[in-house]
Structures are given as C-alpha cells and as structure tokens.
Amino acid sequence: MHIELKRGSSRSLPQQIYEKLGQRISSGLLLPGARLPSVRELALSLKVSQVTVSKAYAELEKKGRILCIQGKGCFVADIEHEGTGEGGGWQGRYDDYLPRAQLWRNFNESEADYSFHLASLHRELLPLRSIGSTMAALVSEQPELMASYGNFQGDLELREVMRRHLQKRGMALASSGLMITSGSQQGIDLVARTFVGPGDVVYLEDPSYTGAIDVFAGRGAEMIFVPMDREGMRVDILTSLCDERPPKLIYTNPTFQNPSGVTMSIRRRQRLLELARSYRCLIVEDDPFSDLYFRDPPPPSIKSMDRDGHVVYLKSFSKVLAPGCRIACVAAEGDILSRLIAAKSASDLGSPLLTQRAVLPFIADSYERYASGLRIALRERMESAGRLLRQYAPSGVRWTLPEGGLNMWLELPAALRIDKLHTLAEQESISFLPGDVCQAGEGNSRHIRLCYAQMNKARMEQGLKLFLELLSRYMASELPDEMIQ
Structure with missing residues (x-):
C-alpha cells in the first residue's frame, strides 16, 4: 500500500498515516472486511518505525474505522465474517497510488429515493429533447462524425461559439485560446497532471470541491486550505501563508462556490490576481454556476481581469445542458495552453466530435x-x-x-x-x-x-x-x- 508521507510537515507521521488510511476507507477504496497490512509490513513499506504505525492503527481503532483482532490482524470495520474479508486476496495487496476517491463515492449513492x-x-x-434531436440528426445525416477523431484542441466551430459566449461575460478571448474538454473535471485533471507534482503547494478554499481535492491528492500535492467568509476566500490569510509556502497553483470556485454557495467579492478577485502575479503562479478558476444567479449577475470572472495569462479558466456547459455529453472549455494563453493541449492529446486523443456538434446549435442559438x-x-x-x-x-x-x-x-x-x-x-x-x-x-x-x-x-x-x-x-x-x- 503506497502512502505519500511528508517528513517536514507540521502533522506527525502517525497522524498522516491515520488520515490517509481514513480517506481510503471513506472513499470505499478499502472495503469493510479488508485486511490491512501488518504493523511490521506497513512500517517497512513506509520506512517508519513500528511504533509510528501502531499509533496510527490505534487512532483508527479508537475512531471505529478498523477492528484489530489478536493473532488475526487489523480489518476495516463492519466485518460480517471473520477472516480476511473482501480485499484480502492478491488484488487487495496490489499497490496503487490512489490516496482517496471521494468523488467516485459521491456518485455511487444515486439509488437513494x-x-x-x-x-x-x-x-x-434540462434541454435533453433538443440536444437529443440534434444528435439523432447528426448520426443519421453525418455518420462519418463517428469515424473521425476530433481536433485535440476541440471543434473549431464550437470553440468560436464558446468564445462569443464568454465574450458576452467580459472575457476577451480568441477561439485559438480555448480548448474543449470532457467536462471541467478533465480540465482540472489536465492542469494538475501538467503543472503539479509531489510536494508542490496548492491552495484551495476551505471547504472545496471534492473532485479537485481528489485530483490534487493524486498528484501528491501539499494542499493548504484557506478559510472563507461571506466574501469568499480570505485572501489576507492566503497572503500570509504564501509568504511561508509560495504557491505553485491556487484553485478557486469563486462564484456560488461548491459546496458553500459563497460568491467571492470583486475586491478579493482583484487581490487574488495580484497575488498570482507577484508569485508568478497559476490560478485555476472553476466556473460551473455563474449563469445560475437568482437576482443580480455575479461579479466579473477573475479571467476577465487577467492580462498576463495567470488564470486558467474552466467553464462547464454539460453541467447545465446535458451531463452525459461531458462538454466544457478551458481558456488559457501561450505556452500554458500549448502544454495543456499536449497533455490532452496523450489523455484521450481529443473529445468526441459527435457530442461537440450535438451541443453546438443549442449553445449558439438557445442558451441565453x-x-x-x-x-x-x-x-x-x-x-x-x-x-x-x-x-x-x-x-x-x-x-x-x-x-x-x-x-x-x-x-x-x-x-x-x-x-x-x-x-x-x-x-x-x-x-x-x-x-x-x-x-x-x-x-x-x-x-x-x-x-x-x-x-x-x-x-x-x-x-x-x-x-x-x-x-x-x-x-x-x-x-x-x-x-x-
């Protein structure tokens, strides 16, 4: 079992092991009944003392997360039968590099009444009939779309439609500055895979979007969470934290934030951009909900104020149109965008052309x-x-x-x-x-x-x-x- 430990962290090694195992249990990566490595095995694997692992296991048992049986070992709690339980075979002991998978767990509860x-x-x-009719017509009249790989950067006509959409919202972009992704989740993943490595400091709001946390955890980033108030992320606290731990990246969901619903004030958006300039780092602005305001439109996006290419802007369209189509765009400039396109080409050879063409007329003519x-x-x-x-x-x-x-x-x-x-x-x-x-x-x-x-x-x-x-x-x-x- 691979667990990334940070020796210089303010959190003790037993606490880190406790948290990593707890996250795997919460995520469902360790199932009820799964047998954990012995204290000796995990200590050797992590290059720590057996006392360190014992303290972590003791805390997990105290919290009711695991059950330790003398002579048999430690198991994830809620064991129905004694023995090794699920996950006890060779697959359960086959190393992976998933520190947590809460997003998967979240989607897995869809059968509730x-x-x-x-x-x-x-x-x-959702406008499913309209988009579905367009897709059916495309399949009937242009079946060759299913035989074609799309452009790695995305369909040019769709990018132009999205450019006009974002221009109405204050963003002066060229269609060449946009890339189509399979949902904004892929956009987050591409940014992290391209620019974030083990130990890099990533700042996020506290609380933050589950899917982003999963991605940055998977890259081995050191995530630092910044408190929020009614104006959004406390940029004053972020500034003092950055003096000690300079950021590689700042992830924010500033408009009707997920999960809190808070919207960042225009003043703080400006200060956050100034901070990114001073530290020469990226801001990832995740914006799925800004069109869903109830009274007054929200403040302008951070991207609309960006003149130096510090903001990678993510806009999901499928979220509010047809989630199964998985369509979003990434707005970035220069070498940052080039590297993201390169990462996407290695990831999926381009988003499906059929779904891009299916949503295009609706975004162009009916979205507003x-x-x-x-x-x-x-x-x-x-x-x-x-x-x-x-x-x-x-x-x-x-x-x-x-x-x-x-x-x-x-x-x-x-x-x-x-x-x-x-x-x-x-x-x-x-x-x-x-x-x-x-x-x-x-x-x-x-x-x-x-x-x-x-x-x-x-x-x-x-x-x-x-x-x-x-x-x-x-x-x-x-x-x-x-x-x-």
Missing part, C-alpha cells in the same frame, strides 16, 4: 433564453427549500440561502456525529454530502451539503421534510435539551 448528495440538475430542467428560464426554476426550488428549513429545521442548525447555484450548506451542532446521521439517512433512502469529503483531513467538518435541484420540486420538498424530521429526531436523541431549544 431522495437524492440530495449530487450537485446536478433534474432531467426535467434557456438559462433565463432555468434561473427562475432554480430560484423557486431554493426558496421552497428555505421555507422548509425555517419550518422544520431544529434549533442549532444554521444556513445561508445562496444567491445562485444548486446547493445549500448547512452547519450542524459540533456535538453531532455526521457519519452517524449519514448512516441513519441512508436507512431512510435519503442521501446528502458530508462536509468531510470537501476537505483533505478526517472528521473535522460540521457541515453537510444539500442539492435542491437533483429531484423534481415536489419530490425535493417531500424528501427535505423527511430529512429535517430525521435530523430533529437524531438531535433530540444525541444532544442535551438546552442545546436544541
């Missing part, structure tokens, strides 16, 4: 009208969810209604165990996203994320009411009366 865990739009909100209607529908869902929270949420639960996007971020009392609440919700076929997966550490978050757009409105209201009633019962059973009045 009431799904609040995934930041996505219900199919009734569609986005306007979508904003109205999402605001109705958000306001309905807010009314239910005011009516049914128990005392001690806090939230701020977002000004756009798909999610609400709830803060629960510190004494509650969110993992236990998650298990209780699963038993009622209700899913939500625990805040821990939006951080790199283990068990520190007091938050959960609920998406109000993943179901139709009536089902969302029914499911949210059931969840809040469950939360009330759980809090009443776990907290003293004075904490819930």
Whole structure:
C-alpha cells in the first residue's frame, strides 16, 4: 500500500498515516472486511518505525474505522465474517497510488429515493429533447462524425461559439485560446497532471470541491486550505501563508462556490490576481454556476481581469445542458495552453466530435433564453427549500440561502456525529454530502451539503421534510435539551 508521507510537515507521521488510511476507507477504496497490512509490513513499506504505525492503527481503532483482532490482524470495520474479508486476496495487496476517491463515492449513492448528495440538475430542467434531436440528426445525416477523431484542441466551430459566449461575460478571448474538454473535471485533471507534482503547494478554499481535492491528492500535492467568509476566500490569510509556502497553483470556485454557495467579492478577485502575479503562479478558476444567479449577475470572472495569462479558466456547459455529453472549455494563453493541449492529446486523443456538434446549435442559438428560464426554476426550488428549513429545521442548525447555484450548506451542532446521521439517512433512502469529503483531513467538518435541484420540486420538498424530521429526531436523541431549544 503506497502512502505519500511528508517528513517536514507540521502533522506527525502517525497522524498522516491515520488520515490517509481514513480517506481510503471513506472513499470505499478499502472495503469493510479488508485486511490491512501488518504493523511490521506497513512500517517497512513506509520506512517508519513500528511504533509510528501502531499509533496510527490505534487512532483508527479508537475512531471505529478498523477492528484489530489478536493473532488475526487489523480489518476495516463492519466485518460480517471473520477472516480476511473482501480485499484480502492478491488484488487487495496490489499497490496503487490512489490516496482517496471521494468523488467516485459521491456518485455511487444515486439509488437513494431522495437524492440530495449530487450537485446536478433534474432531467426535467434540462434541454435533453433538443440536444437529443440534434444528435439523432447528426448520426443519421453525418455518420462519418463517428469515424473521425476530433481536433485535440476541440471543434473549431464550437470553440468560436464558446468564445462569443464568454465574450458576452467580459472575457476577451480568441477561439485559438480555448480548448474543449470532457467536462471541467478533465480540465482540472489536465492542469494538475501538467503543472503539479509531489510536494508542490496548492491552495484551495476551505471547504472545496471534492473532485479537485481528489485530483490534487493524486498528484501528491501539499494542499493548504484557506478559510472563507461571506466574501469568499480570505485572501489576507492566503497572503500570509504564501509568504511561508509560495504557491505553485491556487484553485478557486469563486462564484456560488461548491459546496458553500459563497460568491467571492470583486475586491478579493482583484487581490487574488495580484497575488498570482507577484508569485508568478497559476490560478485555476472553476466556473460551473455563474449563469445560475437568482437576482443580480455575479461579479466579473477573475479571467476577465487577467492580462498576463495567470488564470486558467474552466467553464462547464454539460453541467447545465446535458451531463452525459461531458462538454466544457478551458481558456488559457501561450505556452500554458500549448502544454495543456499536449497533455490532452496523450489523455484521450481529443473529445468526441459527435457530442461537440450535438451541443453546438443549442449553445449558439438557445442558451441565453434557456438559462433565463432555468434561473427562475432554480430560484423557486431554493426558496421552497428555505421555507422548509425555517419550518422544520431544529434549533442549532444554521444556513445561508445562496444567491445562485444548486446547493445549500448547512452547519450542524459540533456535538453531532455526521457519519452517524449519514448512516441513519441512508436507512431512510435519503442521501446528502458530508462536509468531510470537501476537505483533505478526517472528521473535522460540521457541515453537510444539500442539492435542491437533483429531484423534481415536489419530490425535493417531500424528501427535505423527511430529512429535517430525521435530523430533529437524531438531535433530540444525541444532544442535551438546552442545546436544541
């Protein structure tokens, strides 16, 4: 089992081992019943003392993550049968370099009757028939599209349509400065694979997008999380941190941030760009939700203020049109873009031409009208969810209604165990996203994320009411009366 340890870190080696193993368990990479390496085996593998590994295992057992049986070994908790359990064969001991995979785990909960865990739009909100009709016509009339590799950088006509779309939002770009990717997740991965290596310092918001954390963890980056307030990332704190640990890259989701819903102020966007200039580093601006505002448009993108090529801008289109099409664009300049195109060519030989052509007419001719209607529908869902929270949420639960996007971020009392609440919700076929997966550490978050757009409105209201009633019962059973009045 490969675990990347940082000897110079402020976190002790036992703590690092505990966190890495805990993340693998939470991600489902280590299944219930899987046998862990012996203390001696792991100590030899990691080149640490057996005492160091023993301390990590003891903490995992104390937290209920593993079970150690004298003479048999240590196993991931919830073992149904004694023995080696799942993952005990040769495959379970075949080394990998996955430190965590929370995004995979998140998508794996889609069978719940009431799904609040995934930041996505219900199919009734999406223009699937329009895009599907275009795709069917393309298959019928231009079947040769399925026989062709697309341009590594992406279809030129689609890039021009996207350029015009971004120009309306204040970004002066050339179509040659855009690259089409298979969703913004691929864009994050390409940036990380191209520019981030083991030990490089990457700054992120606290909390941050699960998929980005997974990618940077997989590159062996040293991730440093910067607190947020109502104006977004605390750039003053980031500045003081950068004095000690200069950044290789800063990842931000500044508009209706996932998961918190917070929007970064224009003042902080400007300061963040100034910081990137002074340290000659990249900002990755991930922007899936800026078109989904409920009242006033959000501040201009950081990319719109960038004159020196410090910002790599990611814009997902499939997120709000047809997630199965996996279409996004990356905006960058010069040698940065050239290297990203080279990385993409080695990754997939170019995004599928058929899906690029399928979404092209809708983005060109119908997107703005569609986005306007979508904003109205999402605001109705958000306001309905807010009314239910005011009516049914128990005392001690806090939230701020977002000004756009798909999610609400709830803060629960510190004494509650969110993992236990998650298990209780699963038993009622209700899913939500625990805040821990939006951080790199283990068990520190007091938050959960609920998406109000993943179901139709009536089902969302029914499911949210059931969840809040469950939360009330759980809090009443776990907290003293004075904490819930």
